[in-house]
Amino acid sequence: xxxxxHRLAERGVDRQLLLxxxxxxxxxxLFVYPFAYGLGLxxxxxxxxxxxxxxxxxxxxxxxxxxxxxxxxSLPAALLNVAASVPIAYRMRGRFRGKRLxxxxxVIPITLGTVLTAEGLLNxxxxxxxxxxxxxxxxxxxxxxxxxxxxxxxxxxxxxxxFPFAFLLILSYLSGIxxxxxxxxxxxxxxxxxRFHRVTLPLLAxxxxxxxxxxxxxxxxxxxxxxxxxxxxxxxxxxxxxxxxAAYEAFDYPxxxxxxxxxxxxxxxxxxxxxxVRSVFYTGSTGGKG
Amino acid sequence: MTKFESLRLxxxxxxxxxxxxxxxxxxxxxxxxxxxLLGPSGCGxxxxxxxxxxxxxxxxxxxxxxQSRLDTLPPERRGFGMVFQxxxxxPHMSVRKNVSFGLQMRRVPRAEARRRTDEAIRLVHLEEHAxxxxxxxxxxxxxxxxxxxxxxxxxxLVLMDEPLSNLDAKLRLEMRTEIRRIHQTLGLTTVYVTHxxxxxxxxxxxxxxxxxxxxxxxxxxxELHTRPANRHVADFMGYxxxxxxRVASIDGRVATVDGNGMVLRGTAVGDLxxxxxxxxxxxxxxxxxGEGGVPVTVEVVEYQxxxxxVEARTDEGVILHLRAAERPAPGDKISVxxxxxxxxxxxxxxSASAGAPVGASTEASAGAS
Numbered sequence: 001x002x003x004x005x006h007r008l009a010e011r012g013v014d015r016q017l018l019l020x021x022x023x024x025x026x027x028x029x030l031f032v033y034p035f036a037y038g039l040g041l042x043x044x045x046x047x048x049x050x051x052x053x054x055x056x057x058x059x060x061x062x063x064x065x066x067x068x069x070x071x072x073x074s075l076p077a078a079l080l081n082v083a084a085s086v087p088i089a090y091r092m093r094g095r096f097r098g099k100r101l102x103x104x105x106x107v108i109p110i111t112l113g114t115v116l117t118a119e120g121l122l123n124x125x126x127x128x129x130x131x132x133x134x135x136x137x138x139x140x141x142x143x144x145x146x147x148x149x150x151x152x153x154x155x156x157x158x159x160x161x162x163f164p165f166a167f168l169l170i171l172s173y174l175s176g177i178x179x180x181x182x183x184x185x186x187x188x189x190x191x192x193x194x195r196f197h198r199v200t201l202p203l204l205a206x207x208x209x210x211x212x213x214x215x216x217x218x219x220x221x222x223x224x225x226x227x228x229x230x231x232x233x234x235x236x237x238x239x240x241x242x243x244x245x246a247a248y249e250a251f252d253y254p255x256x257x258x259x260x261x262x263x264x265x266x267x268x269x270x271x272x273x274x275x276x277v278r279s280v281f282y283t284g285s286t287g288g289k290g
Numbered sequence: 291m292t293k294f295e296s297l298r299l300x301x302x303x304x305x306x307x308x309x310x311x312x313x314x315x316x317x318x319x320x321x322x323x324x325x326x327l328l329g330p331s332g333c334g335x336x337x338x339x340x341x342x343x344x345x346x347x348x349x350x351x352x353x354x355x356x357q358s359r360l361d362t363l364p365p366e367r368r369g370f371g372m373v374f375q376x377x378x379x380x381p382h383m384s385v386r387k388n389v390s391f392g393l394q395m396r397r398v399p400r401a402e403a404r405r406r407t408d409e410a411i412r413l414v415h416l417e418e419h420a421x422x423x424x425x426x427x428x429x430x431x432x433x434x435x436x437x438x439x440x441x442x443x444x445x446x447l448v449l450m451d452e453p454l455s456n457l458d459a460k461l462r463l464e465m466r467t468e469i470r471r472i473h474q475t476l477g478l479t480t481v482y483v484t485h486x487x488x489x490x491x492x493x494x495x496x497x498x499x500x501x502x503x504x505x506x507x508x509x510x511x512x513e514l515h516t517r518p519a520n521r522h523v524a525d526f527m528g529y530x531x532x533x534x535x536r537v538a539s540i541d542g543r544v545a546t547v548d549g550n551g552m553v554l555r556g557t558a559v560g561d562l563x564x565x566x567x568x569x570x571x572x573x574x575x576x577x578x579x580g581e582g583g584v585p586v587t588v589e590v591v592e593y594q595x596x597x598x599x600v601e602a603r604t605d606e607g608v609i610l611h612l613r614a615a616e617r618p619a620p621g622d623k624i625s626v627x628x629x630x631x632x633x634x635x636x637x638x639x640x641s642a643s644a645g646a647p648v649g650a651s652t653e654a655s656a657g658a659s
Contacts, residue, residue: 183345184378186365187449188392188439198391202382282382284425 042257053258063259066239067266073151073226073238074219075270077158081166081215082208084159089171090196094179103171110164117160118228122148125156153229154236158222162215169214173207174200177286203286209278213271220267239263294355294446296320297479301351302361304337311337313503314351319447319481324473326494327483328526334503335483339449342481344368355446366395371440372449375456377432379424385411385435386420392443410442413472430461437469441476448473450482454489466493487526491515499523519559521569521636529571530611534638537566545635551606552584556633567638574599576632577612583627586610588618602626 008014045052057063088106092099109117125131125147132144147153177200185195223240230236239259247256302315312334319325327335340346342353344365353361360368371392379388389410393403411420414434424432433453440448453469454462470493473480484490490497491511499506499514499522507519518524521532535549545558547570554570562568586602589609597613602624604610612626 178376178378180374180376180378181380183343183365184372184374184439185380185391185395186345187343187368187370187372188443189366189369189395190391191364191366194395199380282423284423285381 038257038260041254042261043254045254045258046252053252053254054262056255057258057262063242066237066242066259067262069236070220070222070238070240070263071266071270073154073158073222073236074216077155077162077219078166078212078216080159081162082170082212084163085167085170085211086204086208089167089174090200092171093174106167107164109160112161114157114161114224115228117157118153118225121153121156121160121229125153148229150231151235154222154226154238157225157229158219161225162218165218166211166215169211170204170207173204173211176207177203202282205281206278206283209274209281213274216270216274217267220263220270239266294321294479296356297360297447298354299338299342299351300354302338302341302348302353303350304334304341304346305349310503312341312500315500315505317498317505317508319479321479322477324470324480324482324493324495326490326497327481327500328485328487328490328497329500329506330485330526333500335485335500336451337503338500339372339451339481339483342447343370343372343449369443369445370447370449371443371445373433373436373440373451373453375452377424377436377453377456379432379435379439381424384421384423385416385427388424388435389438389442392439396443406442410438413441413475414438414468429457430465433457433465434468437472441472441478444476446479448478448480450480452483452485454484455486462489469493487528499526517559518571518634521571521638524571524634524636528573529634530574531570531572531577533570533572533608535568535570535635537562537564537568537635539564544630547635550604550608552604552608554584554628554633555630556628556635557631558635560637562635562637569636569638571634571636572628572632574611575613577610577626577628579612579614579618579624580627581625583625584610585623585625588620588622588624591617591620593617 005014042053043050045056048055092102112120123129127144127146127148129148131147132141135141135145136143147156181199181203182195185199190198221240222238223244226232226236226238226241230238232241240263243256243259243263246252246259297319299315299317299319302312303310304312315334315338317325327338329335337346341348341361344361344363344367348361351361352359380391383391386407390403390407393406398406411417414437416431416434416438419427419431424435427435433456436453440450450469454465457465466489469480469482472478482490482493491514494511496508496510497514498508501522507514507523509517514523515527518527518529521529525532533549533552533554535547535552535554538546538548538553540546540558540562543558544555545562545568546553546555547568548554554572556570556572584604586604588600588602590601592599592601594613597615598617600612600614600618602610602612610626618624
């Protein structure tokens, strides 16, 4: 009896495992069950057999195109968030005065929420907003640039809310890279550009991939800003809007579930592709304290 | 790489937000020399090395390589090799790529780069490990890669920042010889930073002892070992017994000092006159049991192979460290004598920050040795 207990304990099976029960229950009730239920629902449409709901979605161009619309918004937005974060985080990785203040300023958009951001965007970038009034008073343009209630409004909103996440993540990845590596490269004759792209960037690449995946997933599920600062009936009719319409306007739950599943699969494919590329890079220790 | 005849540091000073890390370091390094910068942590030795490498800008002073000024150049244009304390190997590159990195940066033609990389890897005996990543190597092997990477460029100067401090004692001894061998074989000029006096004494041609950012003494290992310039250098050179005393009389170089119930005769270092506050320094090896000396009580006995290290206390409570051939027992009363030639009497500077009481000052020296 005790021998068995010892053997189990060696494999990590002991009474401490019971501590996992509350968390597992939560996951089961709040995630696994609804997910399985939704998945099951998507295969039980009122008509058209098991794959009827999926057929409805993919055969209707109006529905199918929401996938591309969403990808066209979320991929460039995630890319820009990562690309813009790298130089700023690179510049800010050391210690300097006012770093905390600057970080706080850059991170504030997280706390604002999409609705407030959307309102701000409408006021600032709208046809009579400061931005257009400034442009017109300087004489750069005659008519206001259309930057809200279309693709660009949603894009800006995604950048404003997604950038802080990307920035914080990349800053922590960067500070995990031992700064003496770049100093060593300098003593070996490397200028700032080879130091960055031969030493820092390869060590940062796995972190960039992870950051890209996270901001992409955030952007792909865009919903409020696509309606508030977008053109929800046309150019920014994203996939979540399609799901919402199916569920709460057409009351076609199987179709809504099918759209949600498609959404998940598309996200999964992009994430898998990015992580596939990531595995090509060196992913071991970066010598830092992080 | 261009070889120089001499490298001059003139009044090199570095301040960190009002605190002087290094003050007025003036030193001329001849080609082919092995210089050790020696001192306790925080003495400014690493600062000096980083200033030389160009990783820290100088606050004042200048660095000259023959006739050309160097301190205004960025590190990548100085052509020095550097070995870092944590090795700083690029973790995503193989040993071979690490070593050839500098050659690539200097746009050495590919065939020549390959030949020189092979040569450097062979020099540090890492042929079988050339394709491995640094993470797959032991500490000693990583150390060798760091050395190969620094010397493959045939730099005019190699800087080493406590390169052996992360290795175990046995490996440290082996690598010590190895570094000295490479220095001689390649005719390198080396500046080596360490806090280990034994390492510095055994490897360097000349030593620079630093304390609180200031040079205390520059000299050959023999000079520093036998004639330390002041009590701080003495402290660092193994003079574990440093006793605050007062000059009773002076006759030429021989001073008679007393204090804490002891009377000693020793050699004066610097100008002394009767009544001066002094510090008498003597190595544990030079204190021995003998008739007519200072009576002490043995407290701690440590076996050290050929002899035993003894810690004893005088009647006044001063702790003395000495060596004995035979093993005394704790509690034994013995008498301790020292050859006046081997007792050095230093003036006690008023500015000495170590104004600690007698017992504490000898304890502190034990901690630093």
